[in-house]
Amino acid sequence: MTYVVTENCIRCKYMDCVEVCPVDCFYVGANMLVIHPDECIDCGVCEPECPAEAIFPDSDDRATEWAELNRTYSTQWPNMSRKGEPPADAKEWDGKPGKKELFDPAPGEA
Known part of the structure; x- marks a missing residue:
């Protein structure tokens, strides 16, 4: 299991x-973050820290349509460690x- 930014x-x-x-x-795009599913260790510490409540486990139905987007863009955007x-x-x-229609596929600045 992994966590997904929605x-x-x-x-x-x-x-x-x-x-x-x-x-x-975490990887940063122009207007959102994503989680690399192969790097996430499923610890869950990120979920309660999100003020926007935008992070869910991939087993949650709210994460389903966002899981592939997280996978795709986490390989294209820069890593965010701070x-x-x-x-x-x-x-x-x-x-x-x-x-969703406002999603920007451009990379952000780490």
Whole structure:
């Protein structure tokens, strides 16, 4: 099992999860983070640290459609091992529906 970053991370990108990850399995895109499923050790410490509640175990139905996106982009985006600054408008985007269409496949800056 692994953990998966889902839709609510888009445009929120708080990065509290990065700070607690013992294996640095987070990768950063332009407007969200993903988890590399082969690097995640299923410890679960990231899930409660996410203020946007965007991280779920891959066994959770809410993670299903995001699992492949996490796998794909974790091999293309740079590794994130330190917490950065979230976007200035992150709180405004937290919980908004329909953010999937805002997904940006461009890599972010680690």
